[in-house]
Amino acid sequence: MDHLKSEADVAARISEAKGPLVVRGGGTRLVGRPLSGDVIDMSGLSGVTLYEPGALTIVAKAGTPLTEIETTLAAENQRLAFEPYDLTGMLRTKGATTIGGIIATNASGPRRIQAGAARDFALGVRFVDGAGNIIKNGGRVMKNVTGYDLVKLMSGSWGALGVLTEVSLKVLPAVEATTTLVIAGLGPKQAVAAMSAALGSPFEVSGAAWVGGAIWLRVEGFAASVEYRAGALQDLLRSTGDITRDDTVDWSHVRDAVPLHDHSTIWRVSVKPSDGPTVIAALPAGTETLMDWGGGLIWVGMQDASRDTHAQLQAHIATLGGHATLIKGPDTLRANVAVFQPETPGVAALSTALRSRFDPRGILNTGLLAP
Known part of the structure; x- marks a missing residue:
């Protein structure tokens, strides 16, 4: 396994490769078909390279642990709004979840319904394609006029189009207060109807889940606003069942299933x-x-x-x-099923064309996305 320290190291390793390469950051998201090949260990490309709290942007190398980014943001009362899910408990994996793995898998949590997905907060990326070319797309601002939106393309590509080396992200301020409304004793149909009513209201619900026969509705923001919106939601949903409020609900319970x-x-x-x-x-x-x-x-x-x-x-x-x-x-x-949903013929043709363009030798995470 190679321990790479720079983007140039990654490019050289890919250029020199004679067979399949397995891209790995923290090794916490072992999803897809079991892979064989030489491991490209991205953990050596770590660290926040730029943070501008006033501009709500952060730039980090792909192997940077999520915990380091969250600590850096918390010091300025900011956060990653897309709430990336953590698979270490589910998969019993060890290691540090990295920002490159999060963007490569578009890992997004409960707040996606309000704030958007990981790809919506990715401003720019640097990556190395399957031919060893270093590519940069996007930047540190939302406007992108460079042509193809490779930022969105790389978000959710699972390392099959290129190896991320650096990402630029938009961040948001942390919230002052959070509360959760809980309505127990609801079946799936009742739950979806109630959650749809809450999400369709003007009261800005940032999480709507059904857990163990109860729905959880999260409201976040300034304390006075949270108090008003939570009360309005209680009035809206009163006929659904008994509603309780809990300011201590841990939404990672939902986020990580x-x-x-x-x-x-x-x-x-x-x-x-x-x-x-x-x-x-x-x-x-x-x-x-x-x-x-x-x-x-x-x-x-x-x-x-x-x-x-x-x-x-x-x-x-x-x-x-x-x-x-x-x-x-x-x-x-x-190893014997289509781990990812089989694509329709049109989408499959497009995916094949993209992979042949960005990884002409087919060496990056070979077979991971195979039908």
């Missing part, structure tokens, strides 16, 4: 919120679920799922226009 961690097989399913109850109703007995994003994101947990179960789930999700990704499962399952 903590209730499902003990399941051997876990999927991350994305559909229209109105289709969430339909997906849950079609799952076999013994399945445990958690809904986020008002019902649009469903975490699905099972024990000892088969290849047929996986194929049936993805086929059902395809009819709804969504996608299901196998996040956790035995290597024997991950």
Whole structure:
């Protein structure tokens, strides 16, 4: 395994490669088919290279631990608004989650419904493509007139188009107060209806989840505003059931799908919120679920799922226009199924063309996204 210290090292290593390369930052997001090849260890490319609190921007090398960035931002009462999820508990992995891995996987948490995804906060990227070329796109401001929006393209590419070496991000101020409204005893349909009503209101809900038969609705901001909006939401949803308020709810419980961690097989399913109850109703007995994003994101947990179960789930999700990704499962399952939702023919052709353009030798995370 190579321990690289600079972008030039990464470019040289890729240029000289004779076979497949496995891109790894902190090693905490081991999703996709098990890979073979020489590991490119990005942990040596670490550190915040520029932070301008007044401009709400931060620039960091791809191997920078998330904790370092969060500590730097907290000192100026700022934060990453997209709330990236952490897979270390679910996958039982060790190591430090890195900012490069977060952007490469577009890891976004409950606040996505209000603030946007990780890719929406990525202002610029530097990366090395599969031919060893160093490429820069975007910058430290939101306006981007450089042509192709490679910032968005690299966000969620899972290292199959290039190896991120540096990212520029927009950050936001931290909030003064947070509270969560909890309504217990709701089934999936009732929950989605209530969450949709809350999200469609003018009261700026920043989290809407269904956990263990209860919905959680998060309200954040200035203390006076939070008090007013939480009260207005209580009035709006009074007929739904008994509503309690809790200022201590830990939203990482939802963000990281903590209730499902003990399941051997876990999927991350994305559909229209109105289709969430339909997906849950079609799952076999013994399945445990958690809904986020008002019902649009469903975490699905099972024990000892088969290849047929996986194929049936993805086929059902395809009819709804969504996608299901196998996040956790035995290597024997991950090696023999389409971990990521199979693409439609048109999208597959576009993906193939992009990979041939950015990684003509097909050496970066080879097979990770294979159908």
